[in-house]
Amino acid sequence: MSEGLEAEVKTNPQGDPITSVATPPPAAEKIDPHGESKKQQVVTPHHMFFEAERKREFITGSEAAKEAVRRSNVDFSVAYPITPQSETMQLIGVLYGEGYVKDYYRGEEEYGVMSAMAGASRAGVRCFTATAGPGTIRGLEPIVSWAGHRLPAVAMFTCRVVNAPLAIQPDNVEIAYLLNSGMIVFHAENQDDLFNFLMKAFVISEHNDVTLPVGVCCDGFFVTHARGYVHTTPREFKLPPRIAHDGAVPVLDAENPPARLSRDAPVQTYNIHAVWQQEVWAAVERSRKYIHRYMGGLIQTENEDREILFIASGSAAAQSREAVRLCAEEGIETGLVKIASLRPFPTAELRKICEHTKLIIVPEFNYVGWLAKDIAAAITGYSNAKVVAGPHVYGGMSMPVEMILDQVVKALKDKTTVVVPRAMKDEEPVDPAAVGHFMQNI
Amino acid sequence: MAQRYNIRMAGLGGQGVVTASHIFSTAVLGFGGESTIVPFYGSEKRMAPVESYVRVSNEPIYEIGEITFPHIIMIFHPQVITHGKSYTMPFYFGLKQDGICLINSDGPMKLPPEETRELEEKNVRLYYIPAYTMALEVAGTDLATNMAMVGAIGAITGLADLPSMSEAVKERFLGKGFVVSGGTAALDSVVEKKFKKKQDLIDKNIDVVKAAYAYADEHGWRPKKAVQQPTEALA
Numbered sequence: 223m224s225e226g227l228e229a230e231v232k233t234n235p236q237g238d239p240i241t242s243v244a245t246p247p248p249a250a251e252k253i254d255p256h257g258e259s260k261k262q263q264v265v266t267p268h269h270m271f272f273e274a275e276r277k278r279e280f281i282t283g284s285e286a287a288k289e290a291v292r293r294s295n296v297d298f299s300v301a302y303p304i305t306p307q308s309e310t311m312q313l314i315g316v317l318y319g320e321g322y323v324k325d326y327y328r329g330e331e332e333y334g335v336m337s338a339m340a341g342a343s344r345a346g347v348r349c350f351t352a353t354a355g356p357g358t359i360r361g362l363e364p365i366v367s368w369a370g371h372r373l374p375a376v377a378m379f380t381c382r383v384v385n386a387p388l389a390i391q392p393d394n395v396e397i398a399y400l401l402n403s404g405m406i407v408f409h410a411e412n413q414d415d416l417f418n419f420l421m422k423a424f425v426i427s428e429h430n431d432v433t434l435p436v437g438v439c440c441d442g443f444f445v446t447h448a449r450g451y452v453h454t455t456p457r458e459f460k461l462p463p464r465i466a467h468d469g470a471v472p473v474l475d476a477e478n479p480p481a482r483l484s485r486d487a488p489v490q491t492y493n494i495h496a497v498w499q500q501e502v503w504a505a506v507e508r509s510r511k512y513i514h515r516y517m518g519g520l521i522q523t524e525n526e527d528r529e530i531l532f533i534a535s536g537s538a539a540a541q542s543r544e545a546v547r548l549c550a551e552e553g554i555e556t557g558l559v560k561i562a563s564l565r566p567f568p569t570a571e572l573r574k575i576c577e578h579t580k581l582i583i584v585p586e587f588n589y590v591g592w593l594a595k596d597i598a599a600a601i602t603g604y605s606n607a608k609v610v611a612g613p614h615v616y617g618g619m620s621m622p623v624e625m626i627l628d629q630v631v632k633a634l635k636d637k638t639t640v641v642v643p644r645a646m647k648d649e650e651p652v653d654p655a656a657v658g659h660f661m662q663n664i
Numbered sequence: 665m666a667q668r669y670n671i672r673m674a675g676l677g678g679q680g681v682v683t684a685s686h687i688f689s690t691a692v693l694g695f696g697g698e699s700t701i702v703p704f705y706g707s708e709k710r711m712a713p714v715e716s717y718v719r720v721s722n723e724p725i726y727e728i729g730e731i732t733f734p735h736i737i738m739i740f741h742p743q744v745i746t747h748g749k750s751y752t753m754p755f756y757f758g759l760k761q762d763g764i765c766l767i768n769s770d771g772p773m774k775l776p777p778e779e780t781r782e783l784e785e786k787n788v789r790l791y792y793i794p795a796y797t798m799a800l801e802v803a804g805t806d807l808a809t810n811m812a813m814v815g816a817i818g819a820i821t822g823l824a825d826l827p828s829m830s831e832a833v834k835e836r837f838l839g840k841g842f843v844v845s846g847g848t849a850a851l852d853s854v855v856e857k858k859f860k861k862k863q864d865l866i867d868k869n870i871d872v873v874k875a876a877y878a879y880a881d882e883h884g885w886r887p888k889k890a891v892q893q894p895t896e897a898l899a
Contacts (some may be wrong), residue, residue, distance in 0.1 A: 412726070444728040448702065543726040547668075620729025 256321030262460045264295070267425045270461055271418070271516055276453040283446040286413040286454075287352065287378055288313035290420035292322045295460045297347035300338045302329045302357065308380045308446035310352040323350075336361035336368075336377075343373035343435075346466025346473035348424060350375070354442050355382030358396050362403075368435040369404025369502045372471045374427040374464070375435045376420060380442030381536075383618055385589075391618020392441035394536060395588040397564065400437050401596075404502040406509050407565040409535040410440040413450035415562070422516040424461060430470040432509045434502070439564075441537040441587055443618065506566050513563050520568035525557035529580040530630065531607075533572070533597055535561040538585045538621065545585070545626035554630060561593070569600040576605035581633055583610050585626050587618070608633065669720040669823060670731045672758075673813075674750045675740025675768075678710040678851065680810035683836065684740070685716035688814050690832035691824035692720050700725045704751070708847035713749040720823050733758045736821065738813055739767040740795070745775075754779055762787045766817055768795040768809060791820065791885060793876060802875045803868040807855055811869045815876030822887045826877055830870045837866055 254260075265274065270293065281289070287310045291299070299318070301311035318326035324347075329335035335351055342349040353361060358379050368375065381394035400407050408423065410416040416438065423436035440446065466473045513520055524546065532542035539560040549556045559575060561568060576582065584594040594611035601607065613629045615621045671688075675681035682703040692699040698721045705714040717731040732752075737759055739745060745755045745767070752758060756765060756779070765783070767773065769792045775783070783790060795812035799805065811833070818824040824832075855865060880886060 448728065450700075537728055540726040540728055620732070622729075622732040623727055624733045 255319060258457075259321035261458065262322075263458055264462050265459045267422075267461060267516065270455055270459055271422065274455040274459055276455060279452050279454050280449050281413065281452050282309070282449050283380075283410075283413045283416050283440060284309040284313055286417040286450075286452045287420055287446075288317060289452070289454050289457070290417045291350055292317055292457055293455060293460050294350070294421050294424045295348060295463045296323050296350050296424075297464070298325045298342045298349040299323050300327055300329045300335045300342070300349070300351050302332050302335045302353065304332065304353070304357040304360075307354050307357070308352065308442060310378060310380070310446065314350070314352075332357040332361035333364060336364035339375050339377065340364055340368060340371060340373055341474075343368075343375040344371065344474040346464070346469070348374075348428070348464040350377070350424075352378035352380065354380040354446075355384055355390075355396065356388070359384050359399065362399060365400070365405070365435075365437075366403040369506075370498060372433045372502075372505075373435055374433055374469075376423045376427060377435065377437050378416075378420065379437055379439045380446045381439060381587075382442040387617070389617040390443070392443050392445075392537065393588050393616060393618045394439065394441050394586075395590060395592075397439050398588070398590060398592040400439070401565055401592065403437075404434065404499070404506065405565065406432075406434055406436040406506060406563070408436065408438045408562060409564055410438060410445065411536055411539045411560060411562075413445060413448075414452045416440050416445060417452045417454065419517070419562070421461065424464075425516060426509055426512045428464055428469070429509070429512055430468075432505050432512065433470045434505050434509065439536065444537050444620075510566050513566070517562060519571070520561065520563035520566065521571050522560045522562060523558065523575065524560075525555075526559055526575045527578075528555050528557035529578070530554065530556045530583070530634075531559055531576070531579050531581070532556060532583050532585065532626070533559045533561065533593070534585050535564060535593060536587065538587055538593075541621050541623055541626060542583075542585060544623040545630070548623050548627045549630060552627065552631075554627075554634075556630065564593075564596075567596055567600060572597060572600050573604040576601045576607050579605060579607040581610065581630075582607045583612070583626065583629055583633065585612065585621060585629070586614050587621065589614060589616050667722050668725075669736060669821065670734045671718040671720065671736040671738065671817070672731050672734040673716045673718065673738045673740065674744045674755065675714055675738075675810075676710070676743060676749060677705070677708060677712040677714050677847070679714070679740045680807065680851075681714045681740050682716045683848065684738075684810035684814050685718045687811075687829070687832045687836050688817065688824065689718050689720075690835055691814070691818065691829040692718075694828035694831050695824045697722060697823060698725055700727075702728070702730060704730050711743075711749075713744070713751060715751055731758075733760055734763065735760050736764040736766070736817070738817060739765070739769075740810065740813055742767070742769050742773060745773065754782075756783060756786070756788065759786060759788060762789075764789045764791070764820060766791045766793060766813065766820065768793060768813060770794045770797055791816070791880075791883075793879060795876065798875055798879065799872050802872045805855075805868075807851075808869055808872040811872035812876040815873035816880045816885070818873075819877045819880035820885045820887075826874060829873050829877075833869050833873065834866055837862060837869075 299314045317323045381392050383389045383393040384396045408419045410419050419438045423438050427436045534542045542558050546556050591611040598609045610633045613625045673681050685701045689699040689701045700719045702717040719725050744750045765788050793816045795809045798812045799808035818829050
């Protein structure tokens, strides 16, 4: 109002200006908080992923997730601020304030969050949430039902240890619980992967012949809390919206339920269940072509024709890249296969690549070695490679690259390493001692 | 082939170990190399152990997490050694053969005979720099101890030169959107009050970097061959 009032600067007894009492900004400068988001322009997924100009930014994984959601035309997001978490859902709240996400609220707890995701997706909107560690497991009951309900949705899982003793660093054992949920599961290596995988996940999830939820996992803390280079697309662009009425499954209309699974005689529900699950996993298979189209395949490789291969996902893939370098310094030639998509699993790709491989090293950030088991199962009968489950680090410990080199040297020299039973070609007999050794040590 | 220097900085809460790693990493980037940092600490309190890890290379760095097997160790406070205030014991645990160890101490420290023997076996280049004293003399505050450590390691390795380190100091205090923890933000405001103006603060800090660089130079710690690029320093 009067100019005299504005000129006055209030100070505390030490003479510092008091900033907590904000002076109201002049009316002329009032900015529409949703202004920028209203100007966003819809582009095709192809343009967004392959043609749009990219800018290199040095940001955290949580910020990368925020930027991905900003560009993904998300309708609804629900958060539960459990610890350990990442800042992702807090940043999605910022996006809500800016109008990029149409609705957002804080759930009662993870069970409620994951149920809300189901409701929102069935109501026909594009939805997103992120959780971590124990939150994932608390929400697992609704999560494992998503695929069967054919709910397109994207959830980000930032792995932070779920088994005792609890820690807050990234141990990715929780991925083992998601692998058989019927979801599509991606594992991001770094912040850049997270940005790309999340955007692509929305598109893959909503294709009519897929219609499944996608879980985008990353090793929390290393990826969510640390900065890395992310090549972002312009923030003025967004993906096309979800068009639910064109979808494979009708949207929920509470007045007229589209389908009803009543508890009739067991013999009927058995059959329904079988057909239903068969179709869920067939849909997982059908997503392969979209993963190829948008992500360039389920795997990424580097010198995959070498006799010694590292096969890894997530942060272990990053460490394996460095292990390739360290091994080269020691005169050992190695190659790398990074698995980006865990479900669907790159079975055919691995069978082809590993045909002449002698040694496969599978470094993992967990105790159980879920990836090594999947790899061994996939290549059985197609490769004579020795599969070494390890090195492993537990409870979210960092994996020194030197540890991976050590494993290679050991595996080349002796038989004391923890080996997945050799993937046998038909005529070769099973070695019970090797199986026993594996079962005891893994 | 990619070359690599892994640096482990160990010190005490409040000394600016994480800040030093940020500044040195930025300096390396400014000098044309690649670099990443990983800070590692428990509760944020004065005199509690703090470590920060800097990776330097001539090619992109994919590795994440703490550095267990460093090429270089920097000890910001003698208590790291005498009180065991580090995450690994002894302080040189994991140091690679022919590694470098830079310690903030007014003179050579008396180490147990077995530690001296192990350091000799590893053929470690051990340097003692009076960083604390230097900070007090040049900047009038021990809060600039970390700057002396930055200047000295720049001189010893040649991974960053004086202009790039000075630029990194400026960027740290003037740069936009620099995110720091609550404890560091509080310390920043203390530092800013000590120096009347921000420019004064930057100048004093850069003076300490230069003094340490000169100290290393006088003692013949710099690489014999003049280094133009970090790639050469790594070779």
